[in-house]
Amino acid sequence: MQTEEIDEIRSKIDLSLWKQIFGFALGHKRILTWLTVSALSISLTEALFPIPTKMAVDVIQGKATDYGLWLPSALFAVLTVSLCIGVYYFIKHAGSISYHVGHDIKRESFKRLQELEFAFYDSQPTGWLISRLTADCDRLSRIIAWGFLDIVWGTGFIIAMAIVMLILKWQLALIVLGTVPPLIVISLYFKKRLLESSREVRKENARITASYNECISGVKTTKTLGREDLNLREFEGMSQAMESASNRNATFGAVYMPIVMTIGSAGAGIVLWYGGKQTLASAIELGTLIAFINYAGSFFNPINQIASVFTEIQSAQAAGERVTGLLNTKPKIVDSETVVAKIEAHSKANSKDEKLAPDGHEMEIQSIEFQEASFFYKENEPILRSFNLKVEQGQTVALVGPSGGGKSTIVSILSRFYEPQNGEVLINGLDYRQRSLEWLQSQLGIVLQTPHLFSGTIRENIRYGNLAASDQDIEQAATIVNAHSFISNLENGYDTQIGEGGAKLSTGEKQLVSFARALIADPQVFIMDEATSSIDTEAEQLIQKGLQKVFDGRISFVIAHRLSTIRSADVILVIKGGEIEEQGDHESLMEKRGYYHKLYTTQFKRERVETVLNSSSN
Numbered sequence: 001m002q003t004e005e006i007d008e009i010r011s012k013i014d015l016s017l018w019k020q021i022f023g024f025a026l027g028h029k030r031i032l033t034w035l036t037v038s039a040l041s042i043s044l045t046e047a048l049f050p051i052p053t054k055m056a057v058d059v060i061q062g063k064a065t066d067y068g069l070w071l072p073s074a075l076f077a078v079l080t081v082s083l084c085i086g087v088y089y090f091i092k093h094a095g096s097i098s099y100h101v102g103h104d105i106k107r108e109s110f111k112r113l114q115e116l117e118f119a120f121y122d123s124q125p126t127g128w129l130i131s132r133l134t135a136d137c138d139r140l141s142r143i144i145a146w147g148f149l150d151i152v153w154g155t156g157f158i159i160a161m162a163i164v165m166l167i168l169k170w171q172l173a174l175i176v177l178g179t180v181p182p183l184i185v186i187s188l189y190f191k192k193r194l195l196e197s198s199r200e201v202r203k204e205n206a207r208i209t210a211s212y213n214e215c216i217s218g219v220k221t222t223k224t225l226g227r228e229d230l231n232l233r234e235f236e237g238m239s240q241a242m243e244s245a246s247n248r249n250a251t252f253g254a255v256y257m258p259i260v261m262t263i264g265s266a267g268a269g270i271v272l273w274y275g276g277k278q279t280l281a282s283a284i285e286l287g288t289l290i291a292f293i294n295y296a297g298s299f300f301n302p303i304n305q306i307a308s309v310f311t312e313i314q315s316a317q318a319a320g321e322r323v324t325g326l327l328n329t330k331p332k333i334v335d336s337e338t339v340v341a342k343i344e345a346h347s348k349a350n351s352k353d354e355k356l357a358p359d360g361h362e363m364e365i366q367s368i369e370f371q372e373a374s375f376f377y378k379e380n381e382p383i384l385r386s387f388n389l390k391v392e393q394g395q396t397v398a399l400v401g402p403s404g405g406g407k408s409t410i411v412s413i414l415s416r417f418y419e420p421q422n423g424e425v426l427i428n429g430l431d432y433r434q435r436s437l438e439w440l441q442s443q444l445g446i447v448l449q450t451p452h453l454f455s456g457t458i459r460e461n462i463r464y465g466n467l468a469a470s471d472q473d474i475e476q477a478a479t480i481v482n483a484h485s486f487i488s489n490l491e492n493g494y495d496t497q498i499g500e501g502g503a504k505l506s507t508g509e510k511q512l513v514s515f516a517r518a519l520i521a522d523p524q525v526f527i528m529d530e531a532t533s534s535i536d537t538e539a540e541q542l543i544q545k546g547l548q549k550v551f552d553g554r555i556s557f558v559i560a561h562r563l564s565t566i567r568s569a570d571v572i573l574v575i576k577g578g579e580i581e582e583q584g585d586h587e588s589l590m591e592k593r594g595y596y597h598k599l600y601t602t603q604f605k606r607e608r609v610e611t612v613l614n615s616s617s618n
């Protein structure tokens, strides 16, 4: 069961991190300006609200002679309309910026995830990464939009009230403003405590849910082990922890409000006492006194909101670290500056020569060579040691050998998903790091051991290989790899939806589709990590005929488990412990009586018998 993950709260706010995240909002200056303007206009309007009351009291008392009651009433109406307009715009723009920022962060992260090399994914569980990332992006975009709004509105409100009060009567203003620092300190303290204790409650709750789940799914075992009493005692213990966490949370909430109310009231009380005396002495108007009492009670709300934003920022810091961590990870396998310059020069030259790749070098791949290539995933655990191999155009190489020997690693290095730490991979004699990465990878047709298809129809999936392919091309490719018959038998043929990740197809069928997808791209290099047992013998014979057509004129690397593929290869390599243990064609390797001979006599003989039985039963 997945329990809720709760990030720790960082006590220090990392400014550079939030600056980077806020940078996403700066990309939408127009909305941000509107948001700021509407937040400031609301704070100013709210700060002015006690003024019409003061004016009305002054009129009633006969203290204001140059205007009637109509003026405060009209002012009240104007302020109300202005507040409504302000609120309309701030909600609209906050929602809009939240959406845009969320979208931008997600797009950048997505882009980065696609640029990063395979090695990055080796150290990160992908599912977790994606789900966390979506949740993190949403959370950050909310904080940026609403947090920004609250801070602008809150500080604007406090400053506007302070100015209005100072203009009205600075002595009273100082009394009211004296309550602001303790309100800030207390709000920040309690907000943090409340956040911590409510997390504690959620954590305990998650533990109880997990224990429920375990108890129910393991009910038989519990009974046979006589664990009922023990389980119950454990449950009691957790309930108690939950109760004390809930109590703590409730206590903090209960104490916080009376304290801030007392501070606000104390301010209002002193104003009442001091201001009252001033009023009696006719030093100030009654209207002014009433306005100040109103102000004294108005500071709690903005301070409380700002404190909430700060605690939210602290609690979302871990999410921010994850997102910026990803955004700031530089892909390690990229085109070097020289290659980038060459690609630019070539595109400027506007050459129409189809024999040239975008990097200005030859398009046609005549040979691929591993030269003294060494590679490790983890330091001190070498997988390839000074690996040497040269393959010419038209040749098919079959890689066989025990599991974990390094076969998939070799083709991953060839595809430049990883680069060798020592030695080189040469394309037409030139180190592949001097060629365009995108060009190289676009020349590869890859069928993986566990093929990945995208949700959509079969037709769409094959078309991914070459977006310009016509329906006819698609069917032709499917026919060559012998996928056409199984596809035609499906209810909607090529338009069958295959579900997420191709869930509705068997592994063998998925391989056939990805085979067609690789073929339609017309790659110069064909790489296939054969599925071990997912295609039945009959289908295999069909594929074999298709394969031969695919191999023609290309360089092919096949990690082969099936005799038919291996026998037709030009070179068979037995890969063991990251080295070539045996190399040659079928006959010469059989003569050698080594690993290949053993493999052949045990595994492949059985396969042959099956094939014979199969064809005689048809």
Ligand SMILES: Nc1ncnc2c1ncn2[C@@H]1O[C@H](COP(=O)(O)OP(=O)(O)OP(=O)(O)O)[C@@H](O)[C@H]1O
Binding pocket: 122, 377, 378, 383, 401, 402, 403, 404, 405, 406, 407, 408, 409, 410
């Ligand atoms: N991403 C990775 N990170 C760390 N180690 C890895 C990684 N991929 C493979 N290895 C290790 O490298 C070695 C070679 O693995 P590789 O996948 O190349 O073998 P293989 O010959 O293709 O095996 P199989 O026949 O089972 O597919 C193994 O010891 C494996 O555990």
Ligand SMILES: [Mg+2]
Binding pocket: 407, 408, 409, 449, 529
């Ligand atoms: Mg493998």
